[in-house]
Amino acid sequence: MRAPSALAPPSLADNPCLLAWNLFVMTAAMCLGLMMAGKQARRLWVTRRIDHPTDPVSIYRIMIFLAGCAVASRGGAEAVSLWSWSSGDAGTIEREAEMKRWLDPLSVGCGFMWMALHILAEPMLEFQLRKAPLPVDMWSRWPQLRRPIAILVVSLLMATAAVGLR
Secondary structure: OOOOOOOOOOOOOOOHHHHHHHHHHHHHHHHHHHHHHHHHHHHHHHOOOOOOOOOHHHHHHHHHHHHHHHHHHHHHHHHHHHHHHOOOOHHHHHHHHHHHHHHHHHHHHHHHHHHHHHHHHHHHHHHHHHHOOOOOOOHHHHHHHHHHHHHHHHHHHHHHHHHHOO
């Protein structure tokens, strides 16, 4: 007879608050990173005939795309790994852990490319931004945060329910 498996990784098994926090943060990171990367990928695709790849706006969009990919893949790999623990199926847990080990270097690679691109493009971007500075009106953009805030709330509720109902 097989021994019953834990419903959480050993490092989180005795701390339900920490498990819920990790489930919440990693699930939200995956969703928000996918939203950010998807939005930038769509913008890059739509403006591919207008903007040259070395234009400041293209560099900015590529950097944000890479940052979104890094956050989404790292958060997603960890979220799937944490959510799979509750299945109690050792085979599923093992497959998810292996997938996470494959995605982690990819996530860090996206982060490294984002940082390298930032280092290479920083002087050009700063020069371009100083040329004709436009006023930044962030207050009018607050309604754009409705969907990300909703994702945070739903992720928090899911994580709390998952840990609370174990």
